[in-house]
Amino acid sequence: DIQMTQSPSTLSASLGDRVTITCRASQSISDWLAWYQQKPGKAPKLLIYKASSLESGVPLRFSGSGSGTEFTLTISNLQPDDFATYYCQQYDSYFTWTFGQGTKVEIK
Amino acid sequence: EVQLLESGGGLVQPGGSLRLSCAVSGFTFSDFAMSWVRQAPGKGLEWVSSISGSGGTTYDANSVKGRFTISRDNPKNTLYLQMNTLRAEDTAVYYCAKAAVSYGFDYFDYWGQGTLVTVSS
Numbered sequence: 001d002i003q004m005t006q007s008p009s010t011l012s013a014s015l016g017d018r019v020t021i022t023c024r025a026s027q028s029i030s031d032w033l034a035w036y037q038q039k040p041g042k043a044p045k046l047l048i049y050k051a052s053s054l055e056s057g058v059p060l061r062f063s064g065s066g067s068g069t070e071f072t073l074t075i076s077n078l079q080p081d082d083f084a085t086y087y088c089q090q091y092d093s094y095f096t097w098t099f100g101q102g103t104k105v106e107i108k
Numbered sequence: 109e110v111q112l113l114e115s116g117g118g119l120v121q122p123g124g125s126l127r128l129s130c131a132v133s134g135f136t137f138s139d140f141a142m143s144w145v146r147q148a149p150g151k152g153l154e155w156v157s158s159i160s161g162s163g164g165t166t167y168d169a170n171s172v173k174g175r176f177t178i179s180r181d182n183p184k185n186t187l188y189l190q191m192n193t194l195r196a197e198d199t200a201v202y203y204c205a206k207a208a209v210s211y212g213f214d215y216f217d218y219w220g221q222g223t224l225v226t227v228s229s
Contacts, residue, residue, distance in 0.1 A: 001170075034215035036153075043203055044145075044153065055217070075197035087153055091214045095167050097143070097155040 002026055002093050006086075006100035012108040013078050021073045021103045023088035028068045032092035035064055035073045036100075039084045046085075048073065075105075083107055110134035110218045112204050114228070117223030124194050124227070130187040130204030130220055138162065138182040141207035143216060146225075147198035150182050157189065158213060167213075172198075194227045201225075 013019045014033035023033065031051035036044035046055045048064035051071055061076045075082055088100040116118050116128040129200050130142070143158040157178035158167045177190040201224050205216035 001223060032214075038153075043221055044216075045219075046208070046215065046217050049208065049215050049217075064128065089153075097158070099153040099155070102152045 001096050002029060002090050002098055004088055004090055004098050004100040005032065006088055006103050008103060009101065010104045010106060012106050014108045015078055015080065017078045018074065018076045019105060021086055021088075021105075023066075023071045023073070023100050024089055025071075025092075029092035031067045031088045032090060033064075033066070033071050034089045034091065035062075036087045037082075037084045038087065041082055044087065058092045078105075109207065111205065112175075112218055112220035112225040114204050114220040116204065117202065117225045119226045119228065120194055121229050122195060122227055123141060125190070126194065126208075126225060128189040128191065128202055128204075128223060130189075132185050132187065132206070135206070136210075137180075137185045139210040141177075141213050142180060142187045143201045143205045143207070144178060144187075145205050145216070146198075147203070147222075148197075148200040151169070151200075152197075154200075156200070157169045158207075161214070191225070194225075196227050199225060199227045 005024045033051045035048040040042040052064045063074045085104045086100045111133045113131045144156040159178045175193045179188045201222040203222045204220045206218040208217035
């Protein structure tokens with residue numbers, strides 16, 4: 001199975017900061033990667049698909065990049081609504097979809 | 109408006125069974141693969157099972173293979189997860205999720221609100 005490893009596990013940041021979350025795949029997944037945001041007690045929300053495509057309605061301060069095995073999610077100008085946990089997910093392998101372990105973005 | 113609404117969760121003893129349902133609306137159900145994803149308390153997301161739009165193809169995580177069965181009733185716009193031989197480690201919030209692209213298996217663009225399954229004696 002393809003393993004997804006996110007770093008860091010927790011990130012402390014201030015309003016207005018630019019933050020970057022990294023996701024590494026155990027083997028190449030081309031650009032078959034999605035990013036989700038999850039707030040406590042809520043379902044995940046799709047932010048980015050195909051590594052860098054922004055889902056409709058998602059603010060432009062969110063961006064994704066990468067291909068192969070290394071990917072990043074960047075949030076520029078961090079807003080109060082952005083404090084949440086973020087997950088990457090690979091969908092390269094049809095028979096198993098795997099998520100990273102999550103990165104919690106908290107207020108410094 | 110796309111809506112997914114799970115039901116059927118609850119408290120069950122180890123070794124017991126439970127059937128989850130996910131009623132959907134707002135899109136042509138039979139055109140899209142559907143999946144179940146779970147989240148143990150305080151933990152990350154874990155994919156469980158997926159099913160094609162026609163219901164003819166299914167995939168299961170190794171952790172549930174042989175115990176859980178995903179199915180769908182397209183005329184009723186409902187997705188199911190039959191869970192048998194439940195274990196404590198199956199305790200989680202179970203989400204149903206819609207595939208983003210019709211006729212394909214890929215990422216998930218809509219999720220339900222989740223239903224909690226607790227396996228405990």
